[in-house]
């Protein structure tokens with residue numbers, strides 16, 4: 001496995017200072033951007049204009065997580081704007097392959113996300129159409145919730161396929177990741193860890209990213225022993 005990646009979630013940042021908040025985590029692998037529409041989830045955050053501004057404000061690749069209805073209509077513009085990853089929810093569309101193809105055609109990596117209660121088995125066959133699988137370890141909608149370890153069986157199942165060479169994709173986890181929970185996620189084979197409150201809820205977000213990366217690296221190490 002490659003070195004663990006950390007993606008701070010700006011959901012926990014100060015929305016009036018997003019450029020500075022991105023700067024505060026400059027060493028991060030991806031910057032996770034939670035787009036919520038108050039329909040697919042009961043919360044409303046930001047949309048394409050803010051993403052376009054963020055793209056001008058930071059060099060960190062943007063990892064856009066669309067918690068929205070109708071991704072077929074709304075996801076490709078995020079790719080056209082220059083987002084690195086555009087991830088949408090399996091539960092939000094009947095044709096995830098078509099959405100993934102459109103995202104890739106528009107120049108971004110395509111990601112599929114599953115809520116905690118959504119089984120992964122029906123999607124294993126189509127994961128070759130994706131560059132990222134985002135396993136939700138809280139109910140999508142809000143930061144600061146408690147980690148749900150029961151979702152890790154999904155990560156283990158997909159990790160097995162990646163390690164066997166049957167799939168090439170980044171396995172990402174989102175929700176409740178902090179220095180107490182990141183090791184169990186790393187042991188399950190997660191490549192990329194989203195963390196909101198554990199990064200932006202601290203006085204030193206850059207140090208928080210380093211601490212998370214070190215813990216994940218320590219725990220992933222014994223995977224290859």
Ligand SMILES: O=C(CO)[C@H](O)[C@H](O)COP(=O)(O)O
Pocket residue numbers: 009011012032034065138139140141142143144145174175176177194195196197198
């Ligand atoms: O997608 C999300 C919520 O739907 C957030 O990215 C996630 O919850 C991060 O926040 P925290 O690390 O505080 O749990």
